[in-house]
Amino acid sequence: MASAGSSPSLDTSIGTTPGTNTAPWQRAAIGANLLSPDGGLGVTIFEEMTTLALSTGAINLGQGFPDEDGPDEIKAAAQTAIASGANQYAPGKGLPVLREAITAHQQRFYGLAPDPDTEVLVTTGATEAIAATLLAFTQPGDEVLTFEPFYDSYGAIIGMAGATHVTAPLLAPDFLPDLSALEDVFSHRTRIVLLNNPHNPTGAVFPHHVLAKIVELAARYDAIIVSDEVYEHLTFGVDHIPIASLPGAADRSITISSAGKTFSFTGWKIGWLSGPEHLVSAVRTVKQFLTYSSGTPFQGAIAVGLGLPDDFFTGIASTLQHKRDILAEGLRAAGFGVYVPSGTYFINVDTAPLGIRDSVDLARRLPGLVGVAAIPVPVFCHPQGAERTRSLLRFAFCKKTSVLEEAAERLASLKGRL
Known part of the structure; x- marks a missing residue:
């Protein structure tokens, strides 16, 4: 979400109805909460949080991408196809x-x-x-x-x-x-x-x-x-x-x-x-x-x-569930209210039990406080929804087990640092 002179991806005051003369790119930016009413164009929340993670050395649990490759047989099939001319x-x-x-x-x-x-x-x-x-x-x-x-x-x-x-x-x-x-x-x-x-x-x-x-x-x-x-x-x-x-x-x-x-x-x-x-x-x-x-x-x-066998598909879900539980433990120790997900590789928490109602502010502070980056849920909403989800943060657990264990340990120190 956008605002001139600040980090536009996080200003939840933006409207959602473009004018009749709005250009298609502007309609796209407004739809993704990247354009402020005064025309300021911002970066996505993912870019902002990634930049913060890099500058602070934080573990990036904001953007949802795995840090491990998939099955070797799939990689080998792609390599064979390239070598055989399927280009x-x-x-x-x-x-x-x-x-x-x-x-x-x-x-x-x-x-x-x-x-x-x-x-x-x-x-x-x-x-x-x-x-x-x-x-x-x-x-x-x-x-x-x-x-x-x-x-x-x-x-x-x-x-x-x-x-x-x-x-x-x-x-x-x-x-x-x-x-x-x-x-x-x-x-x-x-x-x-x-x-x-x-x-x-x-x-x-x-x-x-x-x-x-x-x-x-x-x-x-x-x-x-x-x-x-x-x-x-x-x-x-x-x-x-x-x-x-x-x-x-x-x-x-x-x-x-x-x-x-x-x-x-x-x-x-x-x-x-x-x-x-x-x-x-x-x-x-x-x-x-x-x-x-x-x-x-x-x-x-x-x-x-x-075409991989069934145990591949059940195995990836089982492995991911274990990773979810590792991160959830650290989030509970941090004092968050934890909403345990039934699917995906994202877990949401409520910052209100810590006395914090503004997840946007905490998302900006979290990399410096404990060395972990997350995404505030209000950026995925229109203004009314942003207010309803104002205290929610999203963390991604599609990372190596060792990374999640380190993140959980860092998060457990949050109450003391606050």
Whole structure:
């Protein structure tokens, strides 16, 4: 969030309604909370916190990227593909081997069977899949409904498309929506309901009854469901349910995922979406004029990853749950109120038990106080939501165990340093 002369990414006073003469880049910046009312353009919160971590030598638990590579067999497959000459454009909709692997994955885990030729599209990460979908289906006058807090790129692309961003709050301690409030924010202008499940930044995993309500409301208002499921295999003690698997959802749903979170290859930017042909073909029309195709040697390698045995997928979740618990212990020792997540690799805490109501201020101080960086949750919200989440901080636990143990030890000293 932006303000002139300060750190724009953290000023929660910015409005969310661009003027009629606002340029597309400005709408994107406003949507991502990067532009102040006086026009000051700021950096993202991730850049600000990373800079603070570097300058103080702090452990960076702000930005959510792993510090370890994924499976060796996937890396070897990419290296072999490069050496064997798979270095030119892939087909615009993705290599057949990857599209077929995506279909097999959906069938294996969820009983879904999209046609790999007409109902699957490979994209440059999930971010492009989301962008191409929103640009394909929304325009000024349309509303896109997201849950709040929301991943910042959602607001940026909604703004770029010229649509109106409407939110439904996720409420502590479980960070699920109030279903009557959710019903209230749907309208005949709702073109897309954009679901992130498992949810970043809260770590919530939406249960069946919440998903069923979303399907019911989308059908009532003839809205498209766009489901960002990049954390689908990173759940702890609960099952991930793709919304497309619910009755009445498949014909109106686009399901998005990627290799970055599941396989810890975030830099490869291989994502995908699946859904009914009439929706996928529309998204493909837009996508081909954004990047056309993506990372040819990496696509076949990710196909190898999607075919790994079940114990790989259960193993990554089990390992991550252990890491979550290490960090949670240190956060409790620090005096925070800890909300233990059911999925993703993020854990949220409440600073209020420490007598601190402003997580933005604490986020700026934390690297210097104890040598750990985090992200304040209000930056993922519109102004009203920012006030509701004012005392929340998000930490990432997708790091080496030794790093998390050191971070937990540092955090445990916070009460004394305050």
